[in-house]
Ligand SMILES: Nc1ncnc2c1ncn2[C@@H]1O[C@H](COP(=O)(O)OP(=O)(O)OP(=O)(O)O)[C@@H](O)[C@H]1O
């Protein structure tokens with residue numbers, strides 16, 4: 001029953017880089033149509049988990065299902081369009097913002113219309129003037145917004161957002177929070193996002209995963225952060241709030 | 243040149259030896275080794291060529307070209323150690339270049355089908371192809387490393403490996419071909435190309451020497467671009483797994 005409602009289901013997923021075990025037997029589900037926050041200290045393996053779900057990496061053992069289908073049975077290209085990822089670095093390709101936004105469509109042999117370009121930048125809270133700016137000249141926050149817009153243009157059913165608010169000011173952070181809620185409500189997109197901000201994690205999520213040293217130490221509804229069970233999680237919450 | 247004259251040229255070896263000794267540069271040993279090796283290797287090649295020219299047997303020409311391809315592959319493969327199957331990829335590239343250039347030269351009767359033409363021209367084409375191959379592999383390795391994030395971004399958005407690596411590939415093809423083109427722009431202004439000098443000294447008509455030199459220059463343009471494009475398209479798939487993931 002639970003498995004059928006899973007957008008992503010992980011079963012005992014282990015990932016190694018060389019000798020080092022980066023993820024250790026991760027089991028869990030990301031509920032379909034819900035928003036899940038993933039939190040945890042630096043180096044916990046959060047980004048690695050996302051890269052596995054988007055197919056940029058494959059687990060050394062264990063299985064991943066996307067919408068009930070084994071990830072290995074999906075074509076990598078359609079998988080990556082279905083499970084969109086906004087990478088932590090917000091890498092921009094040389095060229096204008098418009099060129100960057102056109103990328104996902106271009107890769108599929110399509111063009112980005114002017115209306116679509118204007119609509120998407122406004123949706124992420126940017127002015128349409130930005131379309132002609134050189135992408136390398138953008139601020140960190142603007143890059144993050146453009147890279148969200150770029151991934152959204154693939155119309156993913158599942159959206160993985162890796163610390164996309166880290167360079168944003170307070171107002172922009174709130175804009176992005178609203179955007180996440182809006183995407184989730186309007187299109188029913190499953191959103192999973194990594195954040196270092198516990199307030200955000202609680203405010204904009206149905207569920208929370210807490211990861212530490214390659215393992216999921218606690219998972220449940222968002223209010224688990226108010227009264228964590230594990231000592232390590234209590235400690236982490238206390239440090240983050242301080 | 244007489245044998246005595248050749249002996250006298252050893253003065254040009256003595257000068258560096260004496261200078262190295264007095265200034266304690268420590269170059270004596272390497273200079274001696276280089277001298278002895280060049281004497282032995284060049285005379286050996288000379289005798290082999292003489293033998294082949296006299297026999298006019300196509301089999302020997304074939305063997306000689308095979309040997310050249312083998313040596314070129316041996317030299318270039320170290321630079322491509324990170325690319326799986328680099329050995330056969332180099333061999334294939336050299337064979338295609340050789341067949342293509344000799345095919346045109348002989349097919350259109352630009353040069354006669356004799357060892358005297360085939361062997362030196364093949365040597366130049368394969369030798370240059372080898373240098374180009376090494377240049378390309380060096381550049382490609384560093385381009386791929388420096389554009390890693392970009393490549394991964396394109397993959398993450400549903401691009402194919404070819405789309406993801408296209409920029410690195412084209413940049414390396416371009417960068418490795420440019421020196422060949424650039425060097426031809428100033429050729430003859432600063433120094434005469436080695437082969438042309440040799441021909442002129444050996445008594446050839448300078449204009450004839452120029453015509454041959456041009457033939458070689460144009461040949462090397464094709465060699466440069468075909469080598470880097472072929473190696474590029476043969477190599478890039480080895481940077482990805484079957485699931486279209488980047489390999490370290
Ligand atoms: N290719 C790799 N080779 C070796 N180690 C790696 C590799 N990729 C990740 N790691 C290591 O794996 C661990 C988890 O990395 P990951 O990027 O998933 O952490 P994270 O939770 O996203 O951290 P952060 O909050 O800093 O982004 C880190 O210790 C990292 O150094």
Ligand SMILES: [Mg+2]
Pocket residue numbers: 046047048088162
């Ligand atoms: Mg990370």
